[in-house]
Amino acid sequence: MIAVNVKLFAVARDLAGREELTLSLPRESSVSDLVEALVHRYPRLEEWKRYLRCALNHQYISSDQILREGDEVAIIPPVSGG
Amino acid sequence: MIAVNVKLFAVARDLAGREELTLSLPRESSVSDLVEALVHRYPRLEEWKRYLRCALNHQYISSDQILREGDEVAIIPPVSGG
Amino acid sequence: MVRIVTEPIDIPMILESLGDPSAGGIDLFVGTTRNHSRGKKVLALEYEAYLPMALNQMQEIADGARKKWDIRNVSIVHRIGRVDIGEASVVIGVSATHRNEAFEACRYCIDTLKKVVPIWKKEFFVDGEAWVGPQGGDQ
Amino acid sequence: MVRIVTEPIDIPMILESLGDPSAGGIDLFVGTTRNHSRGKKVLALEYEAYLPMALNQMQEIADGARKKWDIRNVSIVHRIGRVDIGEASVVIGVSATHRNEAFEACRYCIDTLKKVVPIWKKEFFVDGEAWVGPQGGDQ
Numbered sequence: 310m311i312a313v314n315v316k317l318f319a320v321a322r323d324l325a326g327r328e329e330l331t332l333s334l335p336r337e338s339s340v341s342d343l344v345e346a347l348v349h350r351y352p353r354l355e356e357w358k359r360y361l362r363c364a365l366n367h368q369y370i371s372s373d374q375i376l377r378e379g380d381e382v383a384i385i386p387p388v389s390g391g
Numbered sequence: 392m393i394a395v396n397v398k399l400f401a402v403a404r405d406l407a408g409r410e411e412l413t414l415s416l417p418r419e420s421s422v423s424d425l426v427e428a429l430v431h432r433y434p435r436l437e438e439w440k441r442y443l444r445c446a447l448n449h450q451y452i453s454s455d456q457i458l459r460e461g462d463e464v465a466i467i468p469p470v471s472g473g
Numbered sequence: 474m475v476r477i478v479t480e481p482i483d484i485p486m487i488l489e490s491l492g493d494p495s496a497g498g499i500d501l502f503v504g505t506t507r508n509h510s511r512g513k514k515v516l517a518l519e520y521e522a523y524l525p526m527a528l529n530q531m532q533e534i535a536d537g538a539r540k541k542w543d544i545r546n547v548s549i550v551h552r553i554g555r556v557d558i559g560e561a562s563v564v565i566g567v568s569a570t571h572r573n574e575a576f577e578a579c580r581y582c583i584d585t586l587k588k589v590v591p592i593w594k595k596e597f598f599v600d601g602e603a604w605v606g607p608q609g610g611d612q
Numbered sequence: 613m614v615r616i617v618t619e620p621i622d623i624p625m626i627l628e629s630l631g632d633p634s635a636g637g638i639d640l641f642v643g644t645t646r647n648h649s650r651g652k653k654v655l656a657l658e659y660e661a662y663l664p665m666a667l668n669q670m671q672e673i674a675d676g677a678r679k680k681w682d683i684r685n686v687s688i689v690h691r692i693g694r695v696d697i698g699e700a701s702v703v704i705g706v707s708a709t710h711r712n713e714a715f716e717a718c719r720y721c722i723d724t725l726k727k728v729v730p731i732w733k734k735e736f737f738v739d740g741e742a743w744v745g746p747q748g749g750d751q
Contacts (some may be wrong), residue, residue, distance in 0.1 A: 318662050320730035320743035360746050362728070369667035383662055383730070389744035390659065390666075390731030391643050391691055391702050391722060400523050401534030401593035402604035411601070420501050442607050444578035465523055465591070471528075471605035472520065472551060473561050473583060485624060488642065494697050499642040500718075502711065508633040558633050570640065572722065579639075580715055 311336055311378040313343060321361065322373045324353040334376065341372040343382060360387045393418055393427060393460040394465045403443065406435040416458065423454040425464060442469045474548040475531045477522055482561045491521045491568040493545040494514035500579040504558050508604075516597045520553040520562060523591040527551070537585070538578040544569040549582060551592060562594075565599040603604050613687040614670045616661055616731075621689050621700045630707040632684040637711035639718040641703040645695050649744075655736045659692040659701060664732040666690070669729045676724070677717040683708040688721060690731060701733075 310333045317325050325347075332346050348354045354361075361372045363370055364383040376382065392415045399407050406431075414428050423444045430436045436443075444466040447450055459465065474490045483610040484503070491499050506518045535547045556562045565582045569575040587608070594605045613629045623642070626695050645657045673723045674686045684707040704721045708714040726747070733744045 316662070319660055319731065319734075320745075323718050323743070364662075366666055367668040371726070373742040383665060385662070385730050386732065386743070387746040388726070388728065388730055389747060390661070391726040393488075397497070398523070400591065401521055401595075402606075414554040424541070446526055450531040451589070463528065467591050468593055468604070469594065469607040470587070470589065471608060472590050473520070473587040484627065488623065490642075492698055496644055496698075497646045498644060501640040501642065503627065503640065504711070505631075505637060505707075507636045507709065520640070559631055560633075562675040568644075571614075571647065572643070576641070576682040576715065576719055583711060591626075594750055 310334065311338070311376065313376050313382040314379070315343070315347065316381065318384065319386050320357060321354060321384045323355070323365045325351040338376050339365065340370055340374050340376065340382070343376060344372070344384075347384065357386055361385065392416065393420070393458065395458050396461070396463040397425070397429065398463065398465045400466065400467050402439060403436060403466045405441070407433040418457050421454065422452055422456050422458065422464070424456060425455070428464065436441075441467055443467065474550070475528060475535055475578055476547045476550045477527060478550060478552050479554045482552050482564045484561070484564055486495065487548050487550060487564055490548050491546045491566045493568050496545045496568040498575045499509050499561050499566055500575040501564065501566040502579050503561045504583070508556050508558045510531050510596055512589075513598050516599065517558065517574045518597070519561065519588065519595045520550070520551070520556060521593050521595070522553045525607060527591050530571065531586065534582050534590070539545060540580055542569065542574040542578040542579065543577050544574050547578065547582065549586065551586075551590070569596070600608050613689070614674055615689045616663060616665060616666060617649050617689060617691050618693045619691070621691050621703045623700070623703055626629075626687050626689060626703055626705050629687050630685045630705045632707050634709060635684045635707035636709050637712040637714045638705055638707045639656065639711070639742045640703065640705040641722050641725070642720050643722070644700055645697050647697045649735055652737050654697065656694055656737065657736065658734045659690070660692050660732050660734070661690070664684065665730050670725065671740065673721050673724045677721055678705065678738050680716040681713040681725055682719065683713050686717065686721065690729070703720065
């Protein structure tokens, strides 16, 4: 298993009720596996699931990217700046 | 004959050496007749002739418009505002 | 708001004139005097206007923009007299509910102003001065 | 200049940051908070940012604009926290030798910002509040 740190913002944070957490995931888990695990733990995120994007090191990453121990992944709900 | 008042601006005024003048033109003269008469009187305007537009009552008028006694025609060299 | 002024253009005042609680965006174009023109160094510029007709044409442009696009407010202010390098010679602002309209209408106003408003620019070079001649598109 | 601020955006300062003696025009987009959204009256807005990533993405947008167009300067400033109706939430300015580039690059910056920069808007209505959901094009 690997430990991945997750940061949550805006609607995702409000629905999960927390800003940060650590998820344990099987080795070779992808970004979309992480999102599945997150929604499984916080079912209120379900309706936003298909809109969530993820970022690593302040860059968006694709849903099939494989995660590594200690990665800090930001969950980015639909942006609405401007 | 009719008398038409002419106002000159920018390069047209500088080349003619005056801001206003009155031209006597045959009845039924058009705007392009006026420009011809003006350039005839001030030959230095020749090289700008094809770029000159005319205005009456603050609106551009077409070169075939017929002028009337007392009209005040503004000679508009190429504009360069902005 | 349509104005021709002889002092530096008051941009905060223009932004204020465009404010509208239902507006989601303002596009503002500021035309500034460049230090070069057709390969020559420009020291300063001087603008002259046929005032009543210029104001009339500027108002027609503003009215035309309101007819063509769903916009809230439009302001067009041109400065005349001497304008130093880097200073604003013209400022056009458009507020609209959606930004697309603000951008398009603002672009229309400056493009049209440059074609029809009787204002003329004289450029001062190291070795003389000259009225700007017939122009192409994007000057 | 790329910044995220919590106070009202200083537009004259942004215009100054864009000044360049070789620039012929500045296009400035000011995004303001609207009093209505999807048919409901909005009382105020609150913006939240994932700060380091938002600044990073804003800088990438500015760099991208410089690569795509021949422009002089570009500034992108976003305000976060509470923003009252009519106040500016974002200001983007681009200076360029020719206005076409200024307009196109400014448009690119705001369009891209709205798609990628991790900033979120919460709308406050008479009867509650809500994060803005997935958006269409011109919001």
